[in-house]
Amino acid sequence: MAESRKMTTKEVANEKAERMMNGVAYWGAFYRKNPQRFCRDYLNIHLKLFQKILLYAMMLNNYFMFCASRGLGKTWLxxxxxxxxxILFPGTKICVASSTxxxxxxxxxxxxxxxxxxxxxxxDLLNNEISNKSVGQNSAIIEFKNGSWIRVVTASDNGRGARANILIVDEFRMVDLDVINTVLRKFLTAPRTPGYLNKKEYEHLAERNKEIYMSSCWYKSHWSFDKAKAYVVNFLDATKKYFICGLPYQIAIKENLLSREQVEDEMSEADFDETKFSMEMGCMWYGDTGDAFFSFDDVSKRRKLKTAMYPPSSRYKVPDLAINERRILSVDIALMASKKKKNNDASSIMINSCIPTGNNNYISNIVYAENHEGLTTDELGLIVMRLYYSMKCTDIAIDTNGVGLGVYDFIIKDQLDPDTGETFNALSCCNNKDMxxxxxxxxxxxxxxxxxANQSFNNEMCTMLRAGFKNGKINLLVSEFEAEEILKDKIKGFSRLSIYEQTDKKMPYIQTTLLIYELIKLNSKINGNNVKIEEQSGERKDRYSSLGYNYWVARQIEIKQKPQNNNKTNVSSLTALARKPKLYSH
Known part of the structure; x- marks a missing residue:
């Protein structure tokens, strides 16, 4: 029997290294196919069943969309x-983008x-994988020792130039579609290229880049719904690697990620918004109702204004009037406060920076809005006079029917502001002799x-307002999410302000969002020759009324500014120009 040759020290080391690398390859392949087990075995993170399924789907598919309720932890996942x-795919480059x-x-x-x-x-094991981590306002990146990295990029035209293998867009519905298509998706150029792809026998293992979209649901008229429908079509095609899933708040409650009692309390509040809840918590796409008078698409695309206006303060100076600008303050008046299970209208105040164009038309820019509940006529009247004078307004539109008459009677007298000692001069009516x-x-x-307001006026106001949105003559403030980045650029130290101060600066933008919610939930019906606008049960229309009054005044001003044609034609003089008819014989 031949004696076995004793291995050299080098051969022993090589064999040991080979066994170890074979083990690495085996376990690496295993964990790539079972990422949920990698979380348990290596990261000590134990996942819920739905999290395991979603994580597996994210690893497997090239296109992934998750529409989740609040509280499900989509950002965590x-x-x-x-x-x-x-960790499992060295050299991976991930870019993360969002609206902010x-x-x-x-x-x-x-x-x-x-x-x-x-x-x-x-x-401890994760920290050992990471070589550098830095998360700041201007730069955020995490680098791994194996060459992978995760980086935050700006979701705007300024974000061009980045390159990645995986694109993640969090709250994608808040990002402009053009930015996604022309900027973010262009990041995905060459896929990850591990060294083994240089060998011919492994060419077929080339990887695809990935796109991952996460958000709550939104309106059916928004582009995000069309994208979701496209994902559904491709998800059902077995030849494509698409995945889409929507999970409502009931899953979060079942998995103890959300308190059922908390949800029930929220639903019992007087100002509970069923539509918003169904989108953000119920994972339901919301469409305009069949009787809706204002469409989400017509209204939302007019959110073009980046700069709001505020009452004067040590940090802010109200801008002077532009040439021929009319600054219109409107107020729809309701004095009773909402109570549990009864959602009363509020007093809604809006300011319109109405700017003339070259052809004597006016563009209405709704730059400020606030709402109040439970005030007396004098308290509301004082707020109206404060805003009129401090915001350099030129006109006031006020509902003088019912309780509104008391507010009108307050502002037609000289008033003293008890907080500042300032005297506000009386204001009078310009369009009604009796008033x-x-x-x-x-x-x-x-x-x-x-x-x-009467039936005829309401008909004129609502049709005029809808035409204003459709014709691009009304501009609204951008969303509060976009506003956050704008305010950081405009207000030095904005991030260091208290939550209350930051919210106060975002409030005109938030009120604009609430205005849009209100508009698209209004129903209409034909009453004789007039359109009648009605709110759904439990909903409001105070912001709609204030905006309608404001735009109606802007249109009256526009009509007055247009040159009148006073040249009267003498009909009898035209007879001399008439030609004698020519007779034809048969």
Whole structure:
């Protein structure tokens, strides 16, 4: 029997290295196919069943869309996917985008503040994988020792130039579609190219880039719904690697991620918004009702204004009037406060910076809005006078029917502001002789437009307002999410302000969102020759009324400014120009 040759030290080391690399290859392949087990075995993170399924789908498919209710932890799951992918696939490049950098940074903060700290030995192993982590307002990146990285990019035209293998768009419905198509998707050029692809026998293992979209549901008229429908079609095609899933709040309650009692309390509140809840919590796409008078598409595309207007303060100076600008303050009046299970209208105030164009038309720019509940007529009247004078307004549109008459009677007298000691001069009516005569202050400026709404006026107002949106003559403030980035650029130290101060600066933008919600939920019906606008049960229309009054006044001003044709034609003189008819014989 031949004696076995004793292996050299080098051969022993090589054999050991080969066995180890074979083990790495085996376990690497296993965990790539079973990412949920990698989370348990390596990161010490134990997942819920739905999280395991979604994580597997994210690893498997090239196109992934998750429409989730609030509280399901979609940002947490996105961050976990990033970590798993970067570890198991060396050299992976991931770009994370959202409507704001703050939202996009949340993905990386889940890694640095949660995964890297709260999972005992799993956190130790993760920290050992990472070579650098930095999450700031201007730059956010996490780099791994194997060459992978995760980076936050700006979802705007300024974000061009980045390159990635995986694109993640968090809250994608808030990002402009053109930015996604022309900027973000262009990041995905060459896919990940591990060294083994240089060998011919492994060419067929080339990888595809990935696109991942996460958000709550939104309106059916929005582009995000069309994208979701396209994903459904491709999801059903077995030849394509698409995945789409929507999970409502009931899953979060079942998995103890959300308190059932908390949801029930929210649903019992007087100002509970069923539509918004169904979209953000119920994972339901919302469409305009058959009787809806204003479409979401017509209204939302007019959100073009980036700069709101505010009452003067130490930080803010109200801009002077532009040439021929009319600054119109409108108020729809309701004095009873909402109570549990009874959602009363509020007093809604809006300011319109009405700017003339070259052809004597006016563009209405709704730059400020606020709502009040439970005020007396004097308290509301004082707010109206404060805003009129401090915001340099030129006109007031006020509902003088019912309780509105009390507010009108307040502003037609000289008033003293008890908080500042400032005296506000009386204001008089400009469009109604009877209302003008109620003002006893001689030479009071005639700037108040008295609105006496009736069936005919309401018909004129609603049709005029809808035409204004369709014809592009009304501009609204952008969303509060876009506003956050704008305010950071405009207000020094905005991020260091208190939550209350930040919210106060975002409030005109938030009120604009609430206005849109209100408009698209209004129903219409034909009453004789007029259109009648009605709110759904439990809904409001105070913001609609205030905007309608405001735009109606803007149109009256526009009509007055247009040159009148006073040249009268003498019909009898035209007879001399008439030619004698030519007779034809048969």
């Amino acid at each position: 996105t961050a976990l996917f990033c970590v798993v992918r970067c 950098r703050v939202q996009a940074n949340e993905v990386l903060l889940k890694i640095t503040d949660d995964f890297c700290k709260n999972y005992d030995w799993g956190s 003008e005569e109620r003002c006893k202050v001689k030479n009071a400026p005639k700037v108040v437009w008295s609105i006496k």
